[in-house]
Each structure stands twice: as C-alpha cells, then as structure tokens.
Amino acid sequence: MKSAAILFIFLLAMMSPVVAQQTTSPSHKPVSVKVLVDSLDKALYRTYIFPEKSKLMNDYIKSQLKKGIYKNIKDPQQLADKIASDLQFVHKDGHLRMHYDPEFSAKMREESKQAGPPDETAAIKRTKEENFSFKKVEILDGNIGYVQFQGFSGFIEEAKPTLSAAFRFVANTNAVIIDLRKNGGGSPWMVKQIASYFYQERTRLNDIYERRGNKTMEFWAEPELADTMKLSMPVYILTSKNTFSAAEDFTYAMQVNKRAIIVGETTGGGAHPTGPVDIGQGFIMDIPFARSINHITKTDWEGTGVVPDVAVSADQALLKAQSLALDVQLTEAKTEEKKKQIRWSVNALKAHDYDQTVDATSFPSYIGEYGKFNIVLKENQLYLNDFLGRTFRLKPIGGALFLADDWLQVEFLSSSNTISLKLLGKPGWEDIYQRTK
Incomplete structure (x- = not known):
C-alpha cells in the first residue's frame, strides 16, 4: 500500500519547475535575511533526514549571518544560491x-488550504505528452533489446500501457540494455513496477x-505486477554522472541482487527522497525527508554514487554493453554458423570513422574493379560502388576489414599475385571476387 503523504510529496517534487536566475523587480519587497534563516532553521530541524547534520548546517548559516555574509x-x-552553497559546504547532499x-x-x-492533494489532471496530461519519459525502444544487432527512458513517472497506472508495450517489444531478445544515462529519477513506486518485469520471484529492492514517522517502507519486485511478462534474459544498465535519484535506486537494487551488469560512469549519488518546503518570502527549500537503505549492504549510494561493474565513459557505454552481450552469445553458441554470425556483429561494433589512428598506406592497393564491384579512393577514404549504382563508404574495422552497411562487411584478401574482395553478409553468407582491373 502506497503512503499517500509521501506520494504527494514526490508528485510535488516532480511538478516543481526548473528555476532560472531571477533578478529583483522594482515591486519586490526587501528580504529579511534573519527571518529567512530562522525559517530555514525550523524547516531543516523538523524535516531533514539527518538531525545532527541539520544542526551543524543551521549553526553555520547563523554564523554566516552574524558575520554579515548575506x-x-x-x-x-x-x-x-549562496545559502545553498553554504549548506553544501557543511554537508554535501x-x-x-x-x-x-x-x-x-x-x-x-x-x-495547502485545500482538502487533499491538488488536482493531478494537468500533470498527468503533461506526462502523457512526454510518453512517461520513454524515448526509445528498439532491437539492436545480435537480437539485443534497447530501452531508453529519462524519468520514473509517479503515475504508474496511467503509464502501464506504455510500460507494457516497451518491455513486450524486447521480450524475445537475447539480452536487454536499459539506458539510464539521462535519467534524473522520480518515483520509487515506478522503480518497483519496472523492476518487477525482471524477477521471477518476489525480490526485495x-x-x-x-524520519518524521520513524518508519521504514519495504519495496519489493512483485512478479504479479509484470503483466504476465517474465524477462529472464541478461540485463545491462547504462549509467552516467547524470544518472540520479530513482534511477540510482533501480540501478543499485539490480546490481546488488545480481540481476544486471552496470556499464558506464559512477552515478550522481542522490539517495534521499525529497520534497519542496515553503520557507517564506518566496523561497523554496527542497529538503530530503527520508533515505534509502538496502537490506543487503545496509547502506545506500548517497554521496558516492552507484559504481559500475564495467567502468567506461558514458558515450562509450552502449557499445561496451553490446560487446559484453555479444561475448556471452558467442560463448553459448552451439554451431560454427551461429558463431560466424555473432562474430560479424562483434566486428561491426568495432567500425569507426576515419581518424588519425587509421593506417591508410595500403588503401591505394585496393583500388580497382572486382567483377560487379568497384573500389575507389577519395580524399584518403575508401568507397565501394556496386552493380545497382549504390555507393558505400567503407568504415575501418581493423586491418583489411571494413563495414560497408549494417548488413555488409568487406575484406581485402592479399596474395602474392593479386588482391580479392570478400563480401561478408550479415546472415552469414560470403562471396569472393578477384580483381579484374
């Protein structure tokens, strides 16, 4: 059963606008800094998850006030901004x-004068228009599912058709990559909902x-919430320094329960559920009122972030996760034909644009006609022209191997007398053409 009070605070936090720098207007009343600091003192004392830290922060802010800093x-x-900076100086959160x-x-x-929470109609409408933060779902080479979403919406029931469609689309893949590199967080109940797709048994997250109620809420992945889906394939989660809050909650639980391999950067380090507090004179404080605790590690990721299992830069995380997933497939492949197809996909991931690392000294020797195909060199880059009038820019993979398209690779085979063009098709077919001119 959801806690209505905490859910309301989460919704407020999600609806809170991003605030830009504002300047004082002529009609603005002067701020009483002493009254503001007193109000801040009371708000932190009543609300902040760590009472001892709130006292240290309040003492420091008061000392700054006394010195005339503000x-x-x-x-x-x-x-x-200055007060917030001083708070962070005492205790980083x-x-x-x-x-x-x-x-x-x-x-x-x-x-606050109304009975019950505010009307959520506008927020639901806006969230629907944003597709509940789901941005991309596709099947990558090697039958690897890819799901990218940038938030954990608090409107679980309204989002379920979108969730179901997204995860059913990848239900028959060999592995799933969940991209949270741009995910700033949201609702822990959405964490519970999405996690439930990936566990066969009820599992604690x-x-x-x-603090205020001195109570602990347990969150469990519940298979009965999975809409009959059982996603048992390997899972890879992509992270960056911008992965935050509920996105870290999901990542940390999946990692600790050994249900996913985390690939990318250490995350932002925010483990404290937060709600806005009006401290008067137009000022709002976002104050953490609770903290996450994992029952296995007895701690959380606050301040440290979730450390990836495989550390790479965020922009390389997707390629690395694909490579890891394909390596598993290659190990498990039963036939040589299947292994050949997987190696094709592995090689395709290595293709890159021309840069200073490419050794082009052998390129001129590849120029010529190979039956129905023609190889040309333009501005130190190789191109393949075929008999249908198509032109493919050859991206280097390594050595004499190149990627022509997402279904075709070419390799130049050199012998003492001639050079041949080997075409390697994605389904596993191969053809060789000797150079005629």
Whole structure:
C-alpha cells in the first residue's frame, strides 16, 4: 500500500519547475535575511533526514549571518544560491537545494488550504505528452533489446500501457540494455513496477526510511505486477554522472541482487527522497525527508554514487554493453554458423570513422574493379560502388576489414599475385571476387 503523504510529496517534487536566475523587480519587497534563516532553521530541524547534520548546517548559516555574509546580496536567487552553497559546504547532499520562486511558493500555500492533494489532471496530461519519459525502444544487432527512458513517472497506472508495450517489444531478445544515462529519477513506486518485469520471484529492492514517522517502507519486485511478462534474459544498465535519484535506486537494487551488469560512469549519488518546503518570502527549500537503505549492504549510494561493474565513459557505454552481450552469445553458441554470425556483429561494433589512428598506406592497393564491384579512393577514404549504382563508404574495422552497411562487411584478401574482395553478409553468407582491373 502506497503512503499517500509521501506520494504527494514526490508528485510535488516532480511538478516543481526548473528555476532560472531571477533578478529583483522594482515591486519586490526587501528580504529579511534573519527571518529567512530562522525559517530555514525550523524547516531543516523538523524535516531533514539527518538531525545532527541539520544542526551543524543551521549553526553555520547563523554564523554566516552574524558575520554579515548575506547582508549585501540584493538578488533573491543569488541569496538562495549562496545559502545553498553554504549548506553544501557543511554537508554535501545533492538533493538539498534552495531557490527563489514566489509563484510556486504562492501555489503551495494555496494548495495547502485545500482538502487533499491538488488536482493531478494537468500533470498527468503533461506526462502523457512526454510518453512517461520513454524515448526509445528498439532491437539492436545480435537480437539485443534497447530501452531508453529519462524519468520514473509517479503515475504508474496511467503509464502501464506504455510500460507494457516497451518491455513486450524486447521480450524475445537475447539480452536487454536499459539506458539510464539521462535519467534524473522520480518515483520509487515506478522503480518497483519496472523492476518487477525482471524477477521471477518476489525480490526485495531498496527500503526507504522516513524520519518524521520513524518508519521504514519495504519495496519489493512483485512478479504479479509484470503483466504476465517474465524477462529472464541478461540485463545491462547504462549509467552516467547524470544518472540520479530513482534511477540510482533501480540501478543499485539490480546490481546488488545480481540481476544486471552496470556499464558506464559512477552515478550522481542522490539517495534521499525529497520534497519542496515553503520557507517564506518566496523561497523554496527542497529538503530530503527520508533515505534509502538496502537490506543487503545496509547502506545506500548517497554521496558516492552507484559504481559500475564495467567502468567506461558514458558515450562509450552502449557499445561496451553490446560487446559484453555479444561475448556471452558467442560463448553459448552451439554451431560454427551461429558463431560466424555473432562474430560479424562483434566486428561491426568495432567500425569507426576515419581518424588519425587509421593506417591508410595500403588503401591505394585496393583500388580497382572486382567483377560487379568497384573500389575507389577519395580524399584518403575508401568507397565501394556496386552493380545497382549504390555507393558505400567503407568504415575501418581493423586491418583489411571494413563495414560497408549494417548488413555488409568487406575484406581485402592479399596474395602474392593479386588482391580479392570478400563480401561478408550479415546472415552469414560470403562471396569472393578477384580483381579484374
């Protein structure tokens, strides 16, 4: 059963706008910094997940106030930025933020007067228009599924048709790559929902401890939530330094439970569920009110991030995950024909554009006619012209092997007397043509 109070706070946080730098308008009332600091003190003391840290932060902010550090800051957003920076100086917490937004502050005060949570219609509509943050689903070479989404929506029921369609599309693949490199987080209940597709048995994920109620909520992957899907193939999760919050929650649980291999960069390091708090005069504090705890590791990823199993730069993570998945397929392949097809895919991943690492000294020797095909050299790059009038730019793979298209590779075979052109088709077929001119 979901906690309505915490879900409401998550929805508020998700609907909170990104705040740009704002300047003081002529009608803006001067900020009473002392009143602001007193309000901040009370908010942190009541809400922040670590009471001892809130005291240290409050003491430091008060000392800065006493020194007059904030006295000459007239721009409200600059004041918010400075106070937030001072808070982080005492205790680094990626979720603890402060910004100046009078409109959002007024909206929060108005909604607090209403009975129950605000009308979610507009937020649901906006989230639907964003396809619940799902951006791409496809089948990569080697029958590898690829799913990219950039947030964990709080509207689980509304999102289920989209979730089901996305994961059913990759249900028959040999492996699934989940791309969270641009995923900034969201709802832990969506983490639970998506994780449920990948476990055959009820499996504990990460718990959330809430300070104010002094209670712990357990989150479990539930196979009955998986809409009859049983995705048992290997899973690879792509991460970057921008992978944050709920995206880390999902990644950490999948890693600790040995259900996925994490490929990419160490994540941002935010393990604290957060909600906006109106501290008056148009200022909003995003204050972590809870923390994640894994029952196996007895800790979380706050401040450290989720460390990948295979560390590579974010822009190389997809290629690396594909390579890892294909290596597994190659190990498990039963026939030489199947191994040949997988090697074709492995080689295709190695193709790259022409750069300073390419040794082009042998390229002129490849020029010529090979039956129905013609090889030409333009600006130190090789091209294949075929009998249908098509031209393929040959991307180097290594040695004399090149990628012509997503279904065709070519290799130049040299002997003492001549050079031959070997065509290697993706399904596994091969043809060899000797040079005629």
